[in-house]
Amino acid sequence: MANTDVLVVGGGPAGVLSALTIAKKGYKVILIDAKPFEEIGNKICGDAINLGPLKLLEKELGIPLPHGEEVADIVEALVFQTDRVTFPLFGDGFVLNRHPYGQRLLKIAVESGVEVRADTKAVSAIVDETSVTGALVREKGNKEAYEIKAYITIDCSGRNYQIRKTIPSELFPNLERKMAKRDVAASYREIIRLKEDHHYEKKILLIYDSIIPEPGYFWIFSKGTKRLNIGIGWYLDMSVEKGMKELFRDVLHKYYPPRTYEVEDKGGYTIPTRYPLMNAVASGFIAAGDSAFHVNPFSAEGHGPALSAGYYAGKIASEALKAKDVTEQQLWGYNIAVMKDFGLSHTKLQLFTEALRKVKTPGLEYLFKRKILTQDQFMTLHGGNSLGKVDIFKIILKGFPRYDLLYNLYKIAKGVQKFDHLFARYPSTPQGFSEWENEFMSIMNDIRNW
Ligand SMILES: Cc1cc2nc3c(=O)[nH]c(=O)nc-3n(C[C@H](O)[C@H](O)[C@H](O)COP(=O)(O)OP(=O)(O)OC[C@H]3O[C@@H](n4cnc5c(N)ncnc54)[C@H](O)[C@@H]3O)c2cc1C
Structure with a gap:
């Protein structure tokens, strides 16, 4: 009995959106969080968010866009920068104060x-022979754990992925359980107050500094005007001689020498940063947000995707409850919604991440500085689209003699095409998924080993 x-x-964003979407349909929802009530939604973060997912929530659920004290600044441009090159791209969004927004x-x-x-x-998860049926939970200060039984359990526990990792592997072969070191980034950030106004208003900058492992x-x-959220991050499988905070201070002091700022807040955490789980459901189970690798693998933005995935999880779970069918087959529509929204584009962005591991910051500088890759072409590839033949010809001419870089661009363009074709055949039911996933992994492994 549930x-x-x-x-x-x-x-977090994935959990609250799942829960409220289902409750609005009239179903009974229990949401648990390890934090005290008033701390829920408060997370160490870069605080930047795209407009897209916020618009989705406004349209589908009538949730007003961030406003008032929830907004620290508006974003009008995303800028890529190295020691020698600045490369502005357009982007609409906000830098939030996450705590009040999360509490709203x-x-x-x-x-x-x-x-x-x-x-x-x-x-841990509770399961029977066919389905996830709830979780074993423990209240703070109470040694005794107790069970919460549910028709559907949604794992939105972020980096801990507490339910997904405790589901017995033999029960649901389609569900991946691991989180490899090369797929998780460590990150540290400070919010600083400057004595003078800064020059970054309405901008977010991603800076590729050669002392940070690409x-x-x-x-x-x-x-x-006087406050900045400044941070640093790299993958856990990278070896770095200095500690993260020490390296952070080294880079920060290139921009703001000691005594020009005060630290208002600081902290670090890890971010699962990879292409998304190709399947995030099992009978009685859905994973959303960081627990399902929903973070953009290039920019590490995960707040927006977590909100969107939470909404899709809530929508599909409500439909399953209405149909009185919570099987993997019935919940499969969640995978399709995620793939359509950001699954394919995040997978393509993984290609950029892999390329950057290879060409390193000087390679990126060369591409931009020699204008081998223009802003428009970069935006085209970054948006997961292929370049035209004329563009490719121009790139080859301008790329001489750095054919190693061109080879990486070629691999990106090829990978983009392959994923386009593969995702057009994403299975509409769990049948055929394991074959499809084998094909996916073979392309991904080829790209990772190129
Ligand atoms: C330093 C840093 C900077 C970042 N910068 C950005 C950025 O600028 N823009 C952006 O979009 N994203 C950024 N991210 C990523 C973003 O914070 C996450 O992708 C997003 O918060 C994911 O939402 P979520 O709901 O999946 O998980 P979370 O926000 O992590 O929420 C998970 C919740 O689960 C609870 N929980 C965990 N384990 C359990 C358990 N066992 N039982 C009960 N509750 C549990 C936690 O208390 C938490 O409330 C950053 C992350 C970090 C660490």
Whole structure:
């Protein structure tokens, strides 16, 4: 007998959106989070977010865009920068104050009927012979764990992916369980207050500094005229001689020498940063947000995708409850929605990340400085589209004699094409998935080993 229709584990953006979408349809939802209620939504982050997912929530759920104290700055441009090159791209969005925004979403969830159990940690999944049936949970200060039984359990526990990793592997062969070191980035950031106004208003900068192992980067995001969110991050499989905080300080002091700023807040955490799980459902189970690798693998933006994935998880779960069928087959529509929204584009962006591991910052500088790759062409590839024949010819001419770089561009363009064809055949049901996934892995492994 279930205690609730749906159990959502984690009250970050993915969890709150899943929970409120389902509660708005009239189903019973329990949301648990390890944090105290008033701390839910407060996360160490770069705080930048694209407009797209926020517009989706406004359109589908009537959730107003961030406003008032939730907005630290508006974003009008995303700028790639190295020691020698600056490469502006356009982008609409916000730099948020995540805590008040997260608390507003939580309030909407509560008003929609979600029961929130704060200070409550999921320990492991509960399963029967065919399905995930809830989770074993423990309240803070209480040694005894207890069970919450649900028809559907949604894992939104972020980097911990507490439910997905504790589902017995033999039960659902289509569901991946691991999180490899090369797919997780370590990251550290500070919010600083400057004595003088800065020059980064309405901008977010991704800085590829040669002392940070590629494809890692240093970021500067404006949080108003005198405040900046500044951070650093790289993959866990990279070896670096200095500690992260020491390297952070070295790079920061190139821009702001000691005593020109005060640190308001600081902290670090890890970010799963890879192409998304190709399947994130099992009978009675959905994974959304960081727990399903929904972070953009190039920019490490995961807030927006977590909101969108949370909405899709909630929508598909509500439809399954209505149909009284929570099998993998019924929940499969969630995979299709994610693939259509950002699954394919994030997979293509993985190609850029792999290329950057190979060509390194000087290679990137060469491409941009010699204008081998123009801003428009970069945007085309970055958006996951192929370049025209004339463009490719021009690139080859201008790329002489750095054919190693051209080879990497060629691999990106080829990979983009292959994924386009493969994703057009993404299975409409779980049948045929394992064959499709083998094909996917063979392309991905080829790219990773080129
Ligand atoms: C330093 C840093 C900078 C970043 N910068 C950006 C950025 O600028 N823009 C951007 O878009 N993204 C950024 N990200 C990524 C972004 O923060 C995440 O992708 C996003 O928060 C994912 O949302 P989520 O709901 O999946 O997980 P989270 O936001 O991590 O939420 C998970 C929730 O689950 C709870 N939880 C965990 N384990 C359990 C458990 N066992 N039981 C119960 N509850 C549990 C946690 O308390 C938490 O509330 C950054 C991340 C880091 C670490």
